[in-house]
Amino acid sequence: MVNWQFWKRRTPARILRLRPRGELSDAVRVEFPELAPDVRTYLGQAAYLQLGYFETLTRLIRATPDLAEKEALSLAAGAALRKHLALLAEIREEDADPAELMEPFREPLDAFRRATVGARPRETMLTVHITAGLLDDFYLALASGYGERGRRVARILRADNDRRQLAELLTETIRGDEEWRALLSLWARRLVGDTLLVARGALLLDGDGRGEAARAVEPVFTALMAAHARRMDALGLAS
Structure with missing residues (x-):
């Protein structure tokens, strides 16, 4: 399994809070110790x-x-590109070079994408729908710790992801073929583990991640999984 703990060398600089967003519960509001990276990271x-x-x-x-x-x-790709370009603009507002800030993450995130690409197009469509949903929610939670910059990033992440037609294609496939339903349900469960490892790798958890800080972040991951379950239900898959 790929090791996603690639932020461990960074110094924590922010308080992480999970704020409500769309599919996330309005009742969730969690604060815990400084585990998030500096804003440039x-x-x-x-x-x-x-x-x-x-x-x-x-x-x-x-x-x-x-x-x-x-x-x-194309709609989903265009939305991802717009968000990418908007985040590059935020990096430049920090007087930083976007390529320099992204470079440390190229190898581990490319490895993550290789590990989660499907053997068939429908599996890869589901990969984007599931992994982007989980990680967008997670980075939105992180955004609340970065003041005005974080509020601007939150607006970027909340922008329409234009994945509705993609979800409709997946739903049609699942409803029309029990074999596809079983295969995609299994594939989605495999995706969740690696995706949550990417999210946990963004936090500075001590040792094996089972200490007090790790326990403090569990409500955040519980909320992420609840939102994931709703996405799966909407597709007609069991989470």
Whole structure:
């Protein structure tokens, strides 16, 4: 399994709070010790994640002959690119070089994408829907610790992801074929583990991650999984 603990060398600089957003419960509001990275580190990874979604989706466009599917993929790819470019603008507001801030995350996040790409286009579509949903929620939770910069990033992450048509394609496949339902349900469960490792790797947890700080973050991951379960239910899959 790929080791996603690639922020451990960074110095914690922010308080992490989980604020409500869309699918997240309005009752969730969690604070815990300083486990989040400095704002430049945060922006660098958030920007590279969006670039990764864009790259995965554009590869699917090239590999998909159906025009309706190309449209669905193009909408989602365009939304990811817009978010990526908006995050690059925030990095430049920090008087930083976007490429320099993203570079530390290229190797581990490319490894994550390779580990979660599907053998078939529908699996890869589900990969984007599941992993982007979980990680966008997580980085939105992190954003609340960065003051005005975080509020601007939150607005970027809350922007329409244009994945509705993608979700509709997946739903049609699942409803029309029990074998696909079983396969995609299994695939989604495999995706969650690696995706949560990426999120945990963004936090500075001591040792093996089972200390007091680790226990403090559990409500955040509980909320993320509740939102994930609702996304799965909407597709017609069991989480």
